[in-house]
Amino acid sequence: MPRFFVPQEQLPIISGQDAHQIKDVLRMKVGDELELLNGMGQSYQAKIAEIKKDKIIYTIIGHQTLDIGSRTDITLAQCLPKHKKMDLIIQKCTELGVAKIIPTLSERSVAKAEKLERWQKIAKESSEQSGRAIIPEISQLTKFTEVLNYKGQYNLALIPWELEKTKTLKQALSIVHSPLSIVILIGPEGGFSHNEVVQAKAAGFIPITLGKRILRTETAGLSILSMLNYHFDQ
Numbered sequence: 165m166p167r168f169f170v171p172q173e174q175l176p177i178i179s180g181q182d183a184h185q186i187k188d189v190l191r192m193k194v195g196d197e198l199e200l201l202n203g204m205g206q207s208y209q210a211k212i213a214e215i216k217k218d219k220i221i222y223t224i225i226g227h228q229t230l231d232i233g234s235r236t237d238i239t240l241a242q243c244l245p246k247h248k249k250m251d252l253i254i255q256k257c258t259e260l261g262v263a264k265i266i267p268t269l270s271e272r273s274v275a276k277a278e279k280l281e282r283w284q285k286i287a288k289e290s291s292e293q294s295g296r297a298i299i300p301e302i303s304q305l306t307k308f309t310e311v312l313n314y315k316g317q318y319n320l321a322l323i324p325w326e327l328e329k330t331k332t333l334k335q336a337l338s339i340v341h342s343p344l345s346i347v348i349l350i351g352p353e354g355g356f357s358h359n360e361v362v363q364a365k366a367a368g369f370i371p372i373t374l375g376k377r378i379l380r381t382e383t384a385g386l387s388i389l390s391m392l393n394y395h396f397d398q
Contacts, residue, residue: 166190167199167292169299175200176210178220181285186212186220198222205229236396237345239264239318240385241311243352244273249382254283254302258290260389264301270308272354273309280304285393308360312367321369323349324388325361326378328371333391336370346392352386 168182178186186192192212200208200222209226236315240262242253248389254265269284283302315321319340322333349369356364361371374387 169367170200170202172202176222183220239347241266241268241349243268243270245381246274253382254286255290255364256386258287258300259294262300266303267305268311274353294305315368316349318345320346323369323371324366324374324384325371328373331372333372336372353381
């Protein structure tokens with residue numbers, strides 16, 4: 165059944181891009197059913213009652229509260245990569261359950277253009293596709309030094325670094341217990357500068373290794389999220 169996030173105040177109408185998707189792409193008809201989510205854990209089973217030029221009117225035929233609980237709340241602070249790699253990162257990290265993504269500007273970040281609206285759209289569509297009850301938050305573009313100031317909001321702050329050879333993710337996780345909130349700082353293509361790593365360590369971020377191989381920036385976040393999902397069985 166097709167799934168769409170619809171703001172609570174918009175019920176019982178779907179408009180904008182979602183209306184176009186239902187009418188012109190999926191070619192749904194009056195009487196067809198769909199699932200609507202309000203982004204706060206509520207799911208509504210709906211039946212299309214009327215299709216207009218720019219909106220879909222429907223009736224609610226069922227309702228349930230979804231389980232949105234999680235033992236871990238993971239924020240990914242992703243230093244901006246080149247080209248459209250950020251699109252891929254947001255899409256896949258949403259599928260893997262990230263709670264928040266902070267696009268981050270570091271010393272070696274090449275791309276500086278912010279595409280917040282596009283990234284939020286990608287997160288919404290990926291949440292619909294993957295069956296999430298809540299869309300992850302995509303923050304405004306944030307400077308590296310500002311991200312370091314967020315450390316106090318989390319139980320654990322990690323910075324994967326290719327020059328860290330001994331401290332593993334498993335070892336870092338052993339110092340905390342769930343329920344857990346984690347922030348992970350991922351570098352750009354050129355990696356973090358030595359000065360940035362020094363600053364991160366001083367702010368309380370723990371450098372960790374992700375293994376023997378150096379991962380690309382678009383792979384590192386996906387890798388650590390997969391490891392965390394396995395570790396916490398969520």
